[in-house]
Amino acid sequence: AQCWGSSRYGGACGDVDFAGVTDVYSTAFAFMALNKNTGKAQCWGWSKAVGSCSDLDFAGVTDVYSTAEDFVALNKNTGKALCWPDNTCDSIDFDGLFASDVPTPAPTPAPTPAPTPAPPKSGIAGIIDVYSTYEAFVALNKNTGNAQCWGSSNFGGACGDVNFAGVTDVY
Numbered sequence: 001a002q003c004w005g006s007s008r009y010g011g012a013c014g015d016v017d018f019a020g021v022t023d024v025y026s027t028a029f030a031f032m033a034l035n036k037n038t039g040k041a042q043c044w045g046w047s048k049a050v051g052s053c054s055d056l057d058f059a060g061v062t063d064v065y066s067t068a069e070d071f072v073a074l075n076k077n078t079g080k081a082l083c084w085p086d087n088t089c090d091s092i093d094f095d096g097l098f099a100s101d102v103p104t105p106a107p108t109p110a111p112t113p114a115p116t117p118a119p120p121k122s123g124i125a126g127i128i129d130v131y132s133t134y135e136a137f138v139a140l141n142k143n144t145g146n147a148q149c150w151g152s153s154n155f156g157g158a159c160g161d162v163n164f165a166g167v168t169d170v171y
Helices: 094-098
Strands: 023-026 030-035 040-045 063-066 071-074 081-084 128-132 136-141 147-151
Touching: 023 063, 063 128, 071 128, 094 136, 094 147
Parallel strands: none
Antiparallel strands: 023 030, 030 040, 063 071, 071 081, 128 136, 136 147
């Protein structure tokens, strides 16, 4: 891979090992190279906007989103989210967003008593979308109208008074 531009903001990537990298993502000031097969990532660029992502476990990550300075990695199959360099999504109820309006089938009784695993969450991959501004995110469940916003309230990070019922896209 070749990188160019200001080395302070990710223009120098000579120390990054791109072997096995499946995806590369960016903020305005930093980059992330992700190997979805191993769940490992490398980040480089402006230290305030990169933090350390090498210690994070990205196993199962399906999507990565960014603002100017922050990343969020989301596993749409489990609702697990990672935010860095500032852990700004700790208080976000992703489980509530992933609750779909698709009815869960009743488990079939087993001939012998055995624990029945919870049915997998179904139909969520096309339901949840994450949108971002310069300093805020919104995660939207298109089926239920549930949404969670985080980040700077000046840039859309506070949406408690917004009714997202019927909303399918955010611009």
